[in-house]
Amino acid sequence: MTDFDVFNGDADGICALVQLRNAEPREATLVTGVKRDISLLKQVDAKAGGRVTTLDISMDKNHADLERILAAGASVFYVDHHFPGEIPDSPNLTSIINEAPDTCTSILVNKHLKGAFCAWAVVGAFGDNLKKSAQALAQTLDISAAEVELLENLGIYINYNGYGSDLQDLHFKPAELFQKLVAYANPLDFIRDGNEDFQRLETGYREDMGAAQSLQPEVATDNSAIFVLPNEKWARRVSGVYSNDLANQNPDRAHAVLTAKANGNYLVSVRAPLNNKTGAVDLCRQFPTGGGRAAAAGINDLPADMFNDFAKSLEAMYSR
Numbered sequence: 027m028t029d030f031d032v033f034n035g036d037a038d039g040i041c042a043l044v045q046l047r048n049a050e051p052r053e054a055t056l057v058t059g060v061k062r063d064i065s066l067l068k069q070v071d072a073k074a075g076g077r078v079t080t081l082d083i084s085m086d087k088n089h090a091d092l093e094r095i096l097a098a099g100a101s102v103f104y105v106d107h108h109f110p111g112e113i114p115d116s117p118n119l120t121s122i123i124n125e126a127p128d129t130c131t132s133i134l135v136n137k138h139l140k141g142a143f144c145a146w147a148v149v150g151a152f153g154d155n156l157k158k159s160a161q162a163l164a165q166t167l168d169i170s171a172a173e174v175e176l177l178e179n180l181g182i183y184i185n186y187n188g189y190g191s192d193l194q195d196l197h198f199k200p201a202e203l204f205q206k207l208v209a210y211a212n213p214l215d216f217i218r219d220g221n222e223d224f225q226r227l228e229t230g231y232r233e234d235m236g237a238a239q240s241l242q243p244e245v246a247t248d249n250s251a252i253f254v255l256p257n258e259k260w261a262r263r264v265s266g267v268y269s270n271d272l273a274n275q276n277p278d279r280a281h282a283v284l285t286a287k288a289n290g291n292y293l294v295s296v297r298a299p300l301n302n303k304t305g306a307v308d309l310c311r312q313f314p315t316g317g318g319r320a321a322a323a324g325i326n327d328l329p330a331d332m333f334n335d336f337a338k339s340l341e342a343m344y345s346r
Contacts, residue, residue, distance in 0.1 A: 028076040029054040032069075032083065034131075035200030036061040036266075037153020037185035039082035042105060042131040044208050045143040046079065054079070056201040061188035061266065062293070062326055064317075067091035074099030082131035084317060085123065086111030092119075105134050108319050109307060127303035127321045130154040133163070141166065145177060149213050152181030155270040155297075155322070169214070176217050183227035186234070186267040191287070195259050197230050198223070234264040235271070245337050249344040250280040252337055257286040265295050269322075273297040280306075280344040282336070284328065292333070294325035299344065309343045 031047070031054040033039040039058070054077075057069050067088040072078050072095045080102060085092060086109050095102060096116045104121040107130050113121060122134050132150025136143070144163060151160035160181070164174045187203060190196050198206070206223055210216040217224050237260055245252040253272070255261035265285045272281040277300035284292040296318070298306040303321035310316030313336065315326040328336060 028073060030057055030070050030072060030076070030078045031055070032057040032066050032078060032080045033204070034061060034064065034082035034188070035059050036082070036188035037181045038130045038132050038150045040184055040200060040204050040207065041146045041150030041153065041181070042081045042135040043079070043204060045132065045135045045139055045146045047208050048143050048211050049139050056204065058200040058204070060190050060193060060196065060200075062324065064088070067095060070095060072098055072100035076100040078102045080104045080106075081135070082106055084108040084110070085113065085121070087317065105131050105138070107131055107134065109317070125319065127319070128156060128159050130156055130159070133159060136163070143211060145213050148174070148177045149181040149184065152178040153185035155273065157274070173214055177213060179228070180213055180217060180224070182267055183224070183231050186231045186263060187227055189264070189266045190259070190262045191293070195262050197226055230263070231267070234260040235268065238264050238268045247341060248279065250282070250340045251276070252282045252284060252340065255283060255285040257288060261285050262293070265293065269295040269297045273300050277301045280340060282340055287327070289327070290330050292325070292328040292330065294328050294336070296323045296340070298322070302344070305343045309339055312339055
């Protein structure tokens with residue numbers, strides 16, 4: 027197969043591709059993984075004349091492989107909202123990049139498609155915890171408040187499903203979940219089908235979030251708080267959506283959720299305060315394996331002996 031669909035395994039990446047493939051169905055090799063697996067273009071062996079759609083993964087983290095694919099003569103359509111680094115100057119590249127803190131890849135694709143599958147963009151935006159942006163989009167649809175809430179829940183559940191150290195942690199592999207969702211032009215139809223897949227996501231989310239709710243912060247001030255999760259499957263699955271939940275509950279405070287790893291280090295999710303969506307990626311880039319965007323970022327492997335340095339840097343970033 028000469029075409030590739032490359033996408034982040036979270037709600038934003040999946041919902042962006044669902045929109046595109048409802049608009050333009052295409053047989054393509056699916057390349058994705060857990061949410062933190064973003065160096066995905068290394069898996070793409072595209073040839074001249076091939077088409078590569080790349081969604082919701084940092085161009086900066088995939089720069090060398092993007093250059094390789096373009097040099098091979100494949101065309102690349104790239105949509106993302108993370109730091110891009112230097113964007114290659116190539117006639118084979120079409121890119122839509124916007125780092126604004128109130129947008130995401132699903133919203134950018136929605137604009138590209140002129141709102142053709144807007145409800146899926148609403149799901150993706152809710153999944154990325156862009157509540158105001160999602161609600162503004164939802165107001166353009168002829169749906170009830172209860173239906174908007176269903177779209178929000180679906181976005182949260184899809185996003186929750188993307189977190190884990192490997193695919194075995196997840197309820198659904200992201201490629202499998204995409205194939206289930208893309209059959210529906212309207213996400214409400216997916217939910218209303220009495221869908222056992224939706225129920226499986228909802229049950230898993232509620233059980234894992236219930237386990238997280240009893241946690242107390244390891245460190246907490248008016249400016250920032252750090253929560254530590256154990257090295258368990260449920261904790262790895264819930265880390266991202268739990269971070270979003272903490273941010274929503276305390277919109278003036280920054281939050282970091284650290285999940286213990288088998289190697290003794292930590293997987294880190296950082297959320298800037300909702301009322302000050304800045305600094306998260308600058309903070310995380312201070313540490314090895316850190317990256318992301320202004321409002322939400324992470325560190326894939328924070329050495330345990332850097333915990334105190336991280337805590338001091340988090341507090342310093344948001345006490346300014």
